[in-house]
Amino acid sequence: MSRGPRDDPYLDVDRSGDPRGLAKLLELRGGQGSQAALRRAFLAFVGIRPGWRVLDVGCGTGVVSRALAERVGRAGRVEGIDPSRVLVREARRLGRAAGLGSRLAFRIGEGAALPYPDGGFDAAMAVTVLLHLPDGERVLREMIRVTRPGGRVAVLDQDFGTLALDHEDRALTRRILDAHTDRYYADGWSGRALLRHLRAAGLHRVRLRPFVVMETVYDPYTRSMLERRVECCRRWRLIDRAEGRRWLEAVEARARERSFFLSLNYYGAVGVRP
């Protein structure tokens, strides 16, 4: 699943220099209306049922784990796992604050070496995780191992090759977005490859569904996403300071005219463990 060089703080959140900032960003993203709709649609597509025991790999601050806990109900159980101590601490705090403590637990750990016995979960999922990981295949194999035969293994990833932004400078926009997609993630095109990866991992009855997220308001999360792209391209010396500033100012101008537009395809894939 892995591609070019990487500069991605999600590979080691605790040593990224700003783990709390990343925790805030994950919650900001999770709070967007478009993301709440995406979560609902994805969990319905996977077919998570009341009473199920579900594993959320790369759970971060627990945005998806909390939605899962609502869905499995009092008889169900959700376990979130993430290598980041800071994110797991925040996930525990937010889970308790949401009153979901009894059906929701979090643990520190790596997706490629899950600390669970074989077949203990009805479903395992990873949401916007695999595109970041150079060893995504191993993580997927582990997710399959800990799921019971007949249970579901599901992945949701963005495909940054589909990021569409209405911008007056198309050439510069392509330069910034394409470079970021290719250099920042282990696989910025992960979404379109999920069907292939889940089949190659041996899952049965694999289904795939696109989910389009669209933003017409330039909110703080979307702003941080575009600013990060400019910062990276400057660090990689692909654009200079003036180009970056001009590019972001043109985005701000669209927002002031109330004509901001950004869309991004996510792809959800689910298969059955044989």
Ligand SMILES: C[S@@+](CC[C@H](N)C(=O)[O-])C[C@H]1O[C@@H](n2cnc3c(N)ncnc32)[C@H](O)[C@@H]1O
């Ligand atoms: C973009 S965040 C997604 C968090 C959460 N799934 C969500 O949708 O809000 C990616 C997450 O993957 C986690 N991660 C990084 N390396 C990992 C690994 N080897 N195994 C499992 N998770 C990992 C990061 O710590 C981070 O929480």
